[in-house]
Amino acid sequence: MLQTRELFDSLASRTDHVDNQTLATAADALSACAQAVTACAVGMLAGKEADELRDAINRDLNCSDVACATRRVLIRGTGADHGLLAAQLQACVMACDDSHELCARHAPRHEHCRLCSEATERAAAACREVIRSLRA
Amino acid sequence: MLQTRELFDSLASRTDHVDNQTLATAADALSACAQAVTACAVGMLAGKEADELRDAINRDLNCSDVACATRRVLIRGTGADHGLLAAQLQACVMACDDSHELCARHAPRHEHCRLCSEATERAAAACREVIRSLRA
Amino acid sequence: MLQTRELFDSLASRTDHVDNQTLATAADALSACAQAVTACAVGMLAGKEADELRDAINRDLNCSDVACATRRVLIRGTGADHGLLAAQLQACVMACDDSHELCARHAPRHEHCRLCSEATERAAAACREVIRSLRA
Amino acid sequence: MLQTRELFDSLASRTDHVDNQTLATAADALSACAQAVTACAVGMLAGKEADELRDAINRDLNCSDVACATRRVLIRGTGADHGLLAAQLQACVMACDDSHELCARHAPRHEHCRLCSEATERAAAACREVIRSLRA
Numbered sequence: 001m002l003q004t005r006e007l008f009d010s011l012a013s014r015t016d017h018v019d020n021q022t023l024a025t026a027a028d029a030l031s032a033c034a035q036a037v038t039a040c041a042v043g044m045l046a047g048k049e050a051d052e053l054r055d056a057i058n059r060d061l062n063c064s065d066v067a068c069a070t071r072r073v074l075i076r077g078t079g080a081d082h083g084l085l086a087a088q089l090q091a092c093v094m095a096c097d098d099s100h101e102l103c104a105r106h107a108p109r110h111e112h113c114r115l116c117s118e119a120t121e122r123a124a125a126a127c128r129e130v131i132r133s134l135r136a
Numbered sequence: 137m138l139q140t141r142e143l144f145d146s147l148a149s150r151t152d153h154v155d156n157q158t159l160a161t162a163a164d165a166l167s168a169c170a171q172a173v174t175a176c177a178v179g180m181l182a183g184k185e186a187d188e189l190r191d192a193i194n195r196d197l198n199c200s201d202v203a204c205a206t207r208r209v210l211i212r213g214t215g216a217d218h219g220l221l222a223a224q225l226q227a228c229v230m231a232c233d234d235s236h237e238l239c240a241r242h243a244p245r246h247e248h249c250r251l252c253s254e255a256t257e258r259a260a261a262a263c264r265e266v267i268r269s270l271r272a
Numbered sequence: 273m274l275q276t277r278e279l280f281d282s283l284a285s286r287t288d289h290v291d292n293q294t295l296a297t298a299a300d301a302l303s304a305c306a307q308a309v310t311a312c313a314v315g316m317l318a319g320k321e322a323d324e325l326r327d328a329i330n331r332d333l334n335c336s337d338v339a340c341a342t343r344r345v346l347i348r349g350t351g352a353d354h355g356l357l358a359a360q361l362q363a364c365v366m367a368c369d370d371s372h373e374l375c376a377r378h379a380p381r382h383e384h385c386r387l388c389s390e391a392t393e394r395a396a397a398a399c400r401e402v403i404r405s406l407r408a
Numbered sequence: 409m410l411q412t413r414e415l416f417d418s419l420a421s422r423t424d425h426v427d428n429q430t431l432a433t434a435a436d437a438l439s440a441c442a443q444a445v446t447a448c449a450v451g452m453l454a455g456k457e458a459d460e461l462r463d464a465i466n467r468d469l470n471c472s473d474v475a476c477a478t479r480r481v482l483i484r485g486t487g488a489d490h491g492l493l494a495a496q497l498q499a500c501v502m503a504c505d506d507s508h509e510l511c512a513r514h515a516p517r518h519e520h521c522r523l524c525s526e527a528t529e530r531a532a533a534a535c536r537e538v539i540r541s542l543r544a
Contacts, residue, residue, distance in 0.1 A: 003444070003523060003527070004443060006519070007443065007444060007447040007523055008447070009519075010451060010518070010519035011447060011454065011520060012454075027443060031439045031442075031443060032411060035435060035479070035483065036411070036415060038479075038480055039415040039416070039419060039483050041333075042330070042419055042483060042484050042485065043418060045322075045326055045329060045330065048323065050317070050326060051320065051321075051323060054317050054318065057317060058212050058213075058314070058317065061212065061313075061333070062208070062212055062220060064480075065204075065205040065208045065209065066209065066220075066224060068205065069201040069202050069204065071443070071446075072201045072446055072472075073198050073201065073202065075446045075447050075450060076197065076198055076446070076450050077194075077450065083234070084198060084202075084230045084234055087223075088227040088231075090223055090227070091220065091223035091224040091227045095220050095224075098219070098220055111414070111417075111418035112418040115411060115414055119411070139304060139308070139387060139391070140304075140307060142387055143307065143384065144311070146311070146382070146383035146384040146387060147315050147318065148318075163307060167303045167306075167307060168275060168276075171276060171279065171347065172275070174343075174344055175279040175280070175347050177469075178283055178347060178348050178349065179283050181458075181462050181465060181466065182284075182462065185459075186453075186458040186462060187456065187457075187458045187459055190454065190458060193453060194450070194453065200344075204340060207310075208336075211310045211311050212310070212314050246282070247278070248279065248282040251278055251282060255275070330485075333480075334480070334481050334484055334492060337476075337480045337481065338481065338492075340473075340477065341473040341474050341476065341477035344469075344470070344473045345470050345473065345474065348470055356470060356474070356499065356502045356503050356506055359495075359499035359502050360474060360503075362495055363495035363496040363498070363499045366491050366492045366495050367492050367496075370492055
């Protein structure tokens with residue numbers, strides 16, 4: 001966590017006026033989320049119920065791709081215009097929520113779903129926090 | 137192009153009722169776009185004016201990441217809910233427009249900017265077409 | 273295809289002396305491959321036999337990630353040192369071969385596996401061609 | 409860190425017999441690396457010396473793409489055959505070393521280069537550790 005905050009502090013040129021700690025928290029939450037949904041998809045696929053968990057697997061795969069792209073856009077910053085960052089964060093909130101919705105249901109039976117549902121919830125909250133800051 | 141249409145035809149399970157040709161056109165446009173912006177960023181960076189083209193390079197890098205993620209979400213389809221696909225396409229339209237805005241200006245001097253500005257324009261149009269179909 | 277060749281022609285600074293048509297063919301083959309394996313994973317997951325096709329799905333997902341990264345490294349070129357590009361192409365050949373091995377078996381029953389097995393075969397061949405050129 | 413170890417523990421099906429802590433350490437190091445090189449590329453591009461830092465920027469961009477793909481292949485595991493994982497880790501070691509080589513030189517002047525050179529060094533070491541375990 002510390003290193004991520006330091007990373008944003010080392011980039012002096014950002015002009016979007018979002019607090020570096022807010023950005024660092026979001027970057028780390030997106031990273032943990034991308035990791036958790038990728039692992040959870042592997043776990044669901046490896047189980048005996050892959051047919052049944054199909055939608056949850058697809059949502060996890062989407063969430064991983066969207067979270068990775070969002071993290072990069074977040075790190076790159078936005079120059080004068082926050083449009084893309086805000087739109088990408090918004091899409092990411094939906095990807096996290098979609099993934100969370102199904103994995104939270106399977107959390108009692110699958111530890112990877114529990115970890116995944118926590119990670120997606122935290123990432124969605126962190127994205128919403130950046131969106132709020134961009135609008136402030 | 138043909139192969140992409142065949143790919144979507146081979147996935148019988150989609151429930152979003154968007155025409156397969158519209159999806160295939162968008163997938164190919166996103167792929168060509170991701171390739172063109174990545175190459176254009178390389179070209180701008182290699183030139184003597186990287187300092188000056190900084191914003192254009194960053195926009196190309198963002199566009200590449202967003203277009204790649206969007207293509208995957210598009211291919212995976214959306215099940216009953218189109219929310220994520222629509223939001224991700226919307227973010228991608230912004231990424232393409234942002235990239236296009238600057239590269240179109242540099243198109244007269246740099247062939248890679250000309251190719252890039254064409255590819256981003258085509259990708260944005262193709263994404264808008266899918267968005268329209270999702271709403272229909 | 274033409275546009276990809278034009279893209280490489282517009283990047284004057286490459287120093288790896290690989291023929292631009294060879295690079296363009298590989299970039300397009302990697303792009304088509306990434307698309308086909310992503311779609312094929314969706315198709316296998318949507319079928320009634322996801323449990324049985326587990327390994328093939330995982331190999332397709334790996335192949336998509338590796339092919340996308342390889343395409344970008346290929347486009348960026350290599351400066352004086354070809355080590356990374358050669359190593360990444362080598363990993364990509366393995367990812368394509370792994371994916372091809374299983375999807376070719378399922379090709380008679382699943383059209384998306386047939387398209388996927390063709391795309392991975394073509395991508396592996398195109399990567400091998402670039403590797404040969406790097407060594408020449 | 410704890411969560412990543414828990415993630416690997418929750419995936420019971422791996423057959424590659426690499427210690428979960430080794431895998432978790434590598435996944436986290438790759439994630440931190442992808443973040444640091446992306447940020448460092450932004451920082452170098454934003455500086456007054458982008459023209460001069462061109463090669464370092466390109467190496468950072470390559471490293472980010474390769475590290476992200478490697479992390480996913482690592483999380484997915486390998487079934488009976490470790491070929492792809494070993495090859496992809498090997499390519500990643502080269503990407504990290506390439507990036508490290510140039511950023512370590514710029515570390516005294518740029519904090520983002522210092523953080524980046526630490527992150528790439530750690531990621532390369534963690535990848536080498538997994539490669540060793542695969543061979544054991």
